[in-house]
Amino acid sequence: MVNIIDIAKQVGVSPSTVSRVVNGKGYVKLKKREEILKIIDETGYIPNKAARNMSRGRSFAIGIVIPDTFNIFQRQLFSVIERNVDSFGYHTLFFFVKPEGVSEKACLNHMKSEKLDGVILLHELKDTLFYEYCADIKLPVISTICNHRHIPTVTIDDRQAAKEGVNHLIGLGHTKIAMICAGGFSFGNRRVEGYYEALEENGLPRDERRLVYVPQYTAESGMYGMRELLLRSRDFSAVFAASDELALGAMRSLRDEDLRIPEDVSLIGFDDIDIADYLHPRLTTIRQPIREIGEQAARYLHRVITAQQGTEAEVVLPHRLIIRDSTCTPVDKTAQ
Amino acid sequence: MVNIIDIAKQVGVSPSTVSRVVNGKGYVKLKKREEILKIIDETGYIPNKAARNMSRGRSFAIGIVIPDTFNIFQRQLFSVIERNVDSFGYHTLFFFVKPEGVSEKACLNHMKSEKLDGVILLHELKDTLFYEYCADIKLPVISTICNHRHIPTVTIDDRQAAKEGVNHLIGLGHTKIAMICAGGFSFGNRRVEGYYEALEENGLPRDERRLVYVPQYTAESGMYGMRELLLRSRDFSAVFAASDELALGAMRSLRDEDLRIPEDVSLIGFDDIDIADYLHPRLTTIRQPIREIGEQAARYLHRVITAQQGTEAEVVLPHRLIIRDSTCTPVDKTAQ
DNA sequence: ATGAAAGCGCTAACAT
DNA sequence: ATGTTAGCGCTTTCAT
Numbered sequence: 218m219v220n221i222i223d224i225a226k227q228v229g230v231s232p233s234t235v236s237r238v239v240n241g242k243g244y245v246k247l248k249k250r251e252e253i254l255k256i257i258d259e260t261g262y263i264p265n266k267a268a269r270n271m272s273r274g275r276s277f278a279i280g281i282v283i284p285d286t287f288n289i290f291q292r293q294l295f296s297v298i299e300r301n302v303d304s305f306g307y308h309t310l311f312f313f314v315k316p317e318g319v320s321e322k323a324c325l326n327h328m329k330s331e332k333l334d335g336v337i338l339l340h341e342l343k344d345t346l347f348y349e350y351c352a353d354i355k356l357p358v359i360s361t362i363c364n365h366r367h368i369p370t371v372t373i374d375d376r377q378a379a380k381e382g383v384n385h386l387i388g389l390g391h392t393k394i395a396m397i398c399a400g401g402f403s404f405g406n407r408r409v410e411g412y413y414e415a416l417e418e419n420g421l422p423r424d425e426r427r428l429v430y431v432p433q434y435t436a437e438s439g440m441y442g443m444r445e446l447l448l449r450s451r452d453f454s455a456v457f458a459a460s461d462e463l464a465l466g467a468m469r470s471l472r473d474e475d476l477r478i479p480e481d482v483s484l485i486g487f488d489d490i491d492i493a494d495y496l497h498p499r500l501t502t503i504r505q506p507i508r509e510i511g512e513q514a515a516r517y518l519h520r521v522i523t524a525q526q527g528t529e530a531e532v533v534l535p536h537r538l539i540i541r542d543s544t545c546t547p548v549d550k551t552a553q
Numbered sequence: 554m555v556n557i558i559d560i561a562k563q564v565g566v567s568p569s570t571v572s573r574v575v576n577g578k579g580y581v582k583l584k585k586r587e588e589i590l591k592i593i594d595e596t597g598y599i600p601n602k603a604a605r606n607m608s609r610g611r612s613f614a615i616g617i618v619i620p621d622t623f624n625i626f627q628r629q630l631f632s633v634i635e636r637n638v639d640s641f642g643y644h645t646l647f648f649f650v651k652p653e654g655v656s657e658k659a660c661l662n663h664m665k666s667e668k669l670d671g672v673i674l675l676h677e678l679k680d681t682l683f684y685e686y687c688a689d690i691k692l693p694v695i696s697t698i699c700n701h702r703h704i705p706t707v708t709i710d711d712r713q714a715a716k717e718g719v720n721h722l723i724g725l726g727h728t729k730i731a732m733i734c735a736g737g738f739s740f741g742n743r744r745v746e747g748y749y750e751a752l753e754e755n756g757l758p759r760d761e762r763r764l765v766y767v768p769q770y771t772a773e774s775g776m777y778g779m780r781e782l783l784l785r786s787r788d789f790s791a792v793f794a795a796s797d798e799l800a801l802g803a804m805r806s807l808r809d810e811d812l813r814i815p816e817d818v819s820l821i822g823f824d825d826i827d828i829a830d831y832l833h834p835r836l837t838t839i840r841q842p843i844r845e846i847g848e849q850a851a852r853y854l855h856r857v858i859t860a861q862q863g864t865e866a867e868v869v870l871p872h873r874l875i876i877r878d879s880t881c882t883p884v885d886k887t888a889q
Numbered sequence: 890a891t892g893a894a895a896g897c898g899c900t901a902a903c904a905t
Numbered sequence: 906a907t908g909t910t911a912g913c914g915c916t917t918t919c920a921t
Contacts, residue, residue, distance in 0.1 A: 220914055230891045236916060244890055263665040267612065268914035270603035271897050285632055292628055296621050297648055308663075311647055313635055327644075329599040354554070433573070436831045469831050495772045495805050497833045556898055572900060580906055603896035607913045797921045 219260045227256050239264060270332060274498045278308040279518060280328055280336040285313035288434050288462055289490040290505070292341050294361060297511030298337055305519045307334060314340060325350060335518040337361060341402050355523040359514050363404040369530040371513040375404045378536040379411025379416075382485050383457055384499070385538055387419050389546050391455040391483060395427040397442035398459040398465060399434045407415050408459045408487065427453055431463070439466025447474055454482060454547040461486035461502055464543075468496065483544040498542035506534050555596045563592050565626050575600060606668060612642040615854060616664055616672040622651035624770050624798055625826040626841070627675050630697060633847030634673055641855045643670060650676060661686060673697060673852040674704075677738050693857040699740040705866040707849040711740045714839045714872040716754075718794055718821050721837070721874055725754050725882050727791040727819060731763040733778035733803060734795040735770045743824065744795045745878025763789055767799070775802025783810055788881040792819060797822035797829050797838055800879075804832065819880040835877035842870050 219240075225232040230249060237243040238253045245253070256262075263307050270276045279302045302309050306516050310331055314324045321344040328336065329350065334352070338360040348366050351358045359369045386394050409428065416423050429445050431438035439458060446456070447470065458464035464486035470477060476482050478498055486493060489504035499516055513532055557575075561568040566585060573579040574589045581589070585845050592598075606612045615638045619627055634668035638645050646667055648660045657680040664672070665686065672687065674696040684702050687694045695705045698848060722730050732748045734741050745764065752759055782792070782825050783806065794800035800822035804814060812818050814834055822829060825840035 221915080221916095232915075233893080233917080234891060237891085240916080242916095249890085261665075263662050265607070265668070265914055266666040267603045267606035267668065268897090269916075271601070271607055271899085272914075272916040274897065274916095276603065285635055287628070287632075289625070293621070296623075299621055300651075303649075309647070311645070315636075326599050329597075330602040330605075331603070332603065436828055440831070465828060465831050468833065472833060492772055492801060494830070495776070495801050497804065497808060501901065557900095558898080568899075569901080569909080572906060573907085576900085578901095582906065585906090601898055604913090607915090608898075608900040610900095610913065704898075 218265075219262045219263065221262070222251065224256055224260065224262055227260075227400040228253050232541055274428075275332045276308070276310075277306070278310045278331060278333055279515075280310050280312050280331070280333045282312045282314060282324065282336060282340060282342065283339040285315050286433075287339070288460070289492065290434075290460065290462075290488045290507070293491060293507050294339055294511055297508050298339075298361070298515060301512050301515035302337075302518075305515060307519075310337075314342070324348070325461060334522050335359075337514050337518065338364065341365065341404075357518055359517050361510050362402070363407055365403045369517065371509075371510050371517065371532045371534065372404075373505055373536040374533050375407035376411040376414070378505075379408035379457070379459075379487070380415045381411075381536075381538055382503045383412050383415035384484060384488065385540065386457065386544065387415060387421070389483065389544060391456075391547050392421055393453040394421075394455045394457060395429070395446050396457045396459070397429050397431060397439060397446065397463050399463065400430040400440060401433060405459055412457055426450060434460045434462055436462045436466035436469070439463035439468075440470045441466070443467035443470035444473075447471075455544070456482060456484050458484065458486050461488045461490045461500060463487075464500055464502070467495065468543075477541050479499045479545040480548055485544055489539050493539075494541065496515070496543075501541045501544040502539050504537045504539050506536070509523050509534050514549070554601075555598045556601065557598075559597065560592055560598055562663065563596075564589050566773045611668045611670055612646075613642065614667060614669055615851075616644045616646050616648050616667070616669045617675060618650060618660065618672060618678065619675040621651050622769075623675070624796070625828065626770075626796065626798075626843070627825045629827060629843050630675055630847055631810070633844050634675075634697075634851060637848050638673075638854075639849035643853060643855075648884045650678070652797060657683070660799075668856050670829045673693075673850050673854065674700065677701065677740075693854055695786045695853050697846050697850050699743055701739045705853065706869065707846050707853065707868045708740075709841055709872040710869050711743035712747040712750070714841075715744035715793070715795075715823070716751040717872075717874055718746075718823065719748050719751035720755075721876065722791045722793065722819060722880065723751060723757070725791075725819065725880060727883050728757055729763070729789040730757075730793060731765070731782050731789040732793045732795070733765050733767060733775060733782065733799050735768060735774060735799065736766040741795055748793055754876060762786060770796045770798055772798050772802035772805070775799035776806045777802070778873070779803035779806035780809075783807075791880070792820050794820065794822050797824045797836060800825075800830065800836055800838070801828075804879075815879050815881040816884055819883070821880055825875055829875075830877065832879075834879045837877045837880040838875050840873045840875050842872070845870050 221232045221235050224235045237245050238250050312324045314320050325347050335357040363372050363390050426449050429442045431442040486500050488501035489502045493500040493502050557568045560571045573581050574586050635645050647806050650656050650660045661683050671693040699708050762785050763780045767778040822836050822838035825838045829836040829838050
């Protein structure tokens, strides 16, 4: 592989000069610059990243922390973030945290070994070591989901969004509303809070049996959650699923029991993932502004890294209720 | 940040000794080893990746090439591959190729700047430069999808799989079968070949108007594809979608026209992505053995990198027809 | 505007 | 079994 010294020799200049034109720093006489560029092009020279990172002491890379079994919402966010980070001239390095407990530590060590310029969380890390590390070395972090730690975030107001979703159901006339949620993450807890708050504010009883927790934000979990709900009691006319994938799984269990959506049971999801509008029935849901979240997260990091001002630490973006076909006025079964 | 020299000093040994225990190479007296480990643990020392890569001249990383808007099938494959590559002790580096034409070259340059140990393709690169580069520097590559270049692959037999899918439809009694496919990739072409072959072998006419090409393997494209098909003529009783996401979009267009699946139109997909079994109706499809593909690809690379023998260059894995609820015997409309 | 030289943190060949 | 030494390829003062 050709290196910077080869180029320097071929052109008859010093490596520093080549470095200058490659990095666009400092002055190099036009003619020399062109000669160098020509040789670089001919030889196909590409600077060695490792060497560059070492001498610069950093990597110009942003770490993206995401579960290795990321869901559709995370996938969409992921793409948006990658593009945005890229547009600011950084590379992205992915840190997949696996469900096994050990993984967070392994992930942290991996992060330490790279000299990251910043990290974006698409996943809530439990281990406080991570947050301490960031604080320690002043590594900028931002979370795109509600986080239990006090760190910069770009999110929606999960509690309020959930509340509006449930209020939509209540507005339709539902009074017995169940909820399926995956446990273990702050954003889920917020959505549960919103759910309860909507009930309370409307004078509706809070029945613990109508809230079921499942292990993950997947269709499979949604299916089991719905099944469990149905097993406990059929005394509800609407279900709020804490994510669209949960809702997708719930749909299946509902159909398995020959319950029609929305006639027998109204269903509302959360996120508005790309396929939500392709399901049958089309899923009513609460949209997260994925593009904005990704843009803002990338922009925030860029501002902090380049030490610019105007870096609010907490951005709350607007969500939006998207009414489709999976919710309707409840049909009075006793009247049937 | 603490480095290897700090550790060496604190313990009172040379950096090489520390390096030996960190990398588990060479002999170090047990007592010394323990002392070193203790200090490493206390200080939280993690080797600097850039420095390590530079002195070793390689990165112990595998590049994963994938479109930045990767679909569900690719996402699943992606996770499996990441886990497997990880289990062999390599890191994964992602190279997102964006739809814009320029991107493949940028992607290649990025790859060149890292000293990869191998590359896994989840996407068919058009630019021959990439293949030349790999051949040039003897960089091991493997594709997990059918590729137009003669390179090692771990795939299913797309042509045969498609044929079996169409044969399933024919076996059910369908004679007018349409197909939706996204253009531009070898695997799609193979599936079209299989489609035509099934028709021919069963003495069914080949009608170009029943094959529609769409831009991407997405639900959105599937929706447009189906709409187009319907616009051209309603004279078909079954549709073969070249991917499950295409099928998902097709379902929506079918419903928009009040056509029932499968009573009015049978629909078969391809891939068997995780949500295929959650759709309504549950999607009949051809399963790709995602786990095996990922495992074999990672294993192949590991074998080649460690210069082991027994590295066949082309592995064809078994697919499987998964019959669910989106296909059935055609209903004779004229008889209705 | 350009070159010389030092150094980033680590590994590995060599010496002992 | 351990230390010494020489790089790996680049950037970056510091001179000139």
